[in-house]
Each structure stands twice: as structure tokens, then as C-alpha cells.
Amino acid sequence: MTAKRLAIVLVVAVTATALAQETFAVIAAGAQAKKLAGDFKFTEGPAADAQGDVYFTDIPTNRILKWSVADGTLSTFLENSGGANGLYFDKDGNLLAAQGGDRRLVSISPKGEITVLADKYEGKRFNSPNDLWIDPNGGVYFTDPRYGSRDGMEIDGEHVYYLTPDRKKMIRVVSDMVRPNGVIGTPNGRRLYVADEGGKKTWSYRINGDGTLADKQPFDQGSDGLTIDARGNVYLTGKGITVYSRRGEKVAEIAVPESPANLTFGGPDNRSLFITARTSLYSIATDVRGARTPIRPGDRQGNREGRQRSRGR
8 A cells, every 4th residue: 555545544544533522422431311300291401591590391281390400409480381392592592482382483581571572473463382492593493283172273384494593484484294393403503404204304505694594415314303502413312312413313312201392502511411211300421512502691702613513514
């Protein structure tokens, strides 16, 4: 073998090893899912605030709960949550909620004051807003499926919408899914992932400057909830948690005692994965930080690791 060919082989080998180390180092060595709280009816929609505390919903009991990571205590943030499902914090500390019961998207201030952001599309009430993601500009993507009874549906199907940052325009960005559910985007705001739970597939899109979507690509299995880490790995829920690289390669599987519905990163260092799984809330330590999306106060330039590693799919 010539010296040139040997050099090429060595470069390829080193690159492959580096990629393997990058993608497989997801969960901290020896870490297992730890149950933090239980005896709920059906947990969903976890979201971490700027301190890393995690808020989540117990849909049947109509509550939004808060898990304090500092002292390991559980409290109720909001009663009568409007059937809230997915949650997400904006850069000002307001908690946005997809209220499936009240069929609307709302913003909840730290004091619990509720502002309705959207409840209709072209004069027709939404089905049951399910999950949401806020892009770096402050625009909101959210899914609008309908589970259970079809009574009272006013819209012709189950779609995905984008509320512009100025809150003045509502755009239907996906109209060809069976039942869209989880949604998450990359820290740089360039790519959006949407789980079509009804179609048993998750899709990847390029985000255009006006918030519309293009370049639809199959990502892999269907999912309920989604999250993303600072390397661009995407986490899907099913019987357990499956992790895919930004290139769509399966890189890890995470076992959870109960079937997970949704998940998010949180904790003071953003290195814990919090999982809502049916009747319980779990966490597991990770070797990678969660992606900081949207940009938080005091972090205007975004997460360096996320910006560098989240390009592509």
C-alpha cells in the first residue's frame, strides 16, 4: 500500500471513530432512567425553564405541574389548564401551551396569567392543538391533530401551523399528514422535524425565511414526542426512546420502565433527559447537552455546540 493510500485510510478510520464516539456517547456511563414522581393519569408535554426546572402536563387531571431540580420537589403550576398537552418556554420566560381541551394556543406568564395567541384558522376552530416549538425568531410551529371523538371538528383535516413572530399571521405549513403530533426544530432554526403518529413516520423539513417548509425528507419511525440535543441528535418516543443522528442514523436506544410519551432536556447544566411516561416522570443523566431552543435570556448568541453541530438533516 502506498504512503498516500495509507494516509487516506487512516484519515477515514479516524473520522469514522470520531463520529462513532460523538453519536454513541448519549447517555452517561451506567445511567438508568430514574423515577422522580408517579401516580399521575397521563403525563405529557415536558418543558424546561431557564433554571432547568421541568414543567409537564397531566392531561386527564387538567393540570400543569413543576418539578424543581434543586430540591427534588413537585408542585402544581396551574389548575384548570384547558386540557394542556405540549409546553414550551419563550425567551421571556412565558410558558406557551397547546390546550387540546380548549382548542387553542396560549401563553402563560410566570404568575399564571393566560393570553390567547390563536384559536382559529380562517375562522374555524382548531381540532386539538397538541405540541409546539418556538423558533429563534419567536414564531411558533404547532400540530393540530384530533384523537378520540371527531365531533365538533371544523377544519378539513389534521395539519401543522406556523404563527408568525408578530402574532399577526397564521400559516398552514403541513397539510398531508394523517395525524401530526410531536414537533421540534434545530437550534439554528434551519430544520424542523414533525412526527406523523397516524402515518407511523417522522419527517424532516428545511425551514424557509418566511416560516414555510420545503425539502420534505423521511426521517424514520413514527413518534409521539420529540426532542433534540446540541449535537443535532433527534430523540423519538415509542416503546422506549430511539436516538437518531442528524443524518438519520440510529445511534442509541434508551429503555424506560413505562412507555414514554414525550421528553425534554433540563437540569441546571441541561444534561438530564426528562421523560413523561404514562403515569410517571423519569430522568436520566446524559453525556450531551440538550439544544437550547429558543435562545434564552443571557444567551443571545445561542448554544455554541448546537450551532456548530446541528446542520443538515
